Amino acid sequence: MEFLLEGIKAITWQQIVMYVVGAILIFLAIKKDLEPALLLPMGFGAILVNLPLSGVIDQNGVPGAIQWLFEVGIEASEIFPLLLFIGIGAMMDFGPLLSNPKLIFIGAAAQFGIFVTICLASLLGFDIKDAASIGIIGAADGPTSILVSQVLGSRYIGAIAVAAYCYMALVPLIQPVVIKGITTKKERRIRMEYNPKDVSKTTKILFPIIVTIIAGLIAPSSVALVGFLMFGNLIKECGVLDSLSETASNTLSNLITLLLGITISFSMVADKFISLETLMIICLGLFAFIFDTFGGVMFVKILNIFTKKKINPMVGAAGISAFPMASRVVQKLGIKEDPENHLLMHAASANIAGQIASVVVGGVILGWF
């Protein structure tokens, strides 16, 4: 009967803490509706991999199911996050950005938090590769965070993924506080005209191809990220692959999301996850999101000094990759200040620019090392 007690005897306090972490993630997913597609599999996976002598990690000397998924889907080729990018690309509509391209620079400015966080993480004692992996939480883009931290060989991939997805879900809580803190009521009431221009189908088809070529030439390391994203978008925009586009945006992305969540939990094994560094990464992730918002808003404020047609500074906050949450936050705040001030389409343009910018930054950082 001794074998029945083997598991119970092998349990450690760190594993019990991880069950609590798993339970919190499941609670946030179900009760608070925070990124449930990712947080629920991650929460359940956190419990699964921390069961003593867990068969999903090691099955009598042979890699268990979750270890195998991690080795094949993330460690060997980073194929899971990349496949997810095909699905995201197939869901994206570059139309608002193509009809209003001047807001594209907001997407660049709102990546500010990434670099401030890299500096702070270095100052706190993290190795430069780990610091870069932590900084990329500020890309507000889960797959990019996972991919960059994996390629850079960061051992904090679990904490980085948890922070990235949690803060993406918390954008509606984080951004309004930062925006209100750095803008005046008058600035938040700035009205913006919306005169959309027609965008031809040819432009929509050529755009993903040309951007892939440009990104590949400027930052070759970004080709995988940008290329898969743009490939997904090309499938959608070409107009002759409707069933593939449908599959990519629904079935493929659902399937990969399902596997990605539970696979990432491999890096949430108690002895790797429970540390002071994890706590610091969670705090640094929040710092990255705050400074992304700060960067975007301040960029617009500076731009407004030199331009006649003022841009509402809140639109700057939408320059992060979290789509469409960031746009909705700006629209909500705009309406709250002035019921007739509709900023949604402007914010959507900045938000799409943020999506492109975040993958390019991921590539730039990868290219650095």
Add this chain to the structure above:
Amino acid sequence: MFCYDWNKVLENLNDALDISWKGMLSIFLAMLIIYFVIIILNAATKKKEK
């Protein structure tokens, strides 16, 4: 790896600052190029439509 060696921290911070300004510059340049691509594409396809 996490380290508390002050000299190493300074070295990492130097690298981080270097990545930061070059990274921000690269992203603005990339977006500038994409901006021109959009302008050219919109102009070219508009002309064709006319």
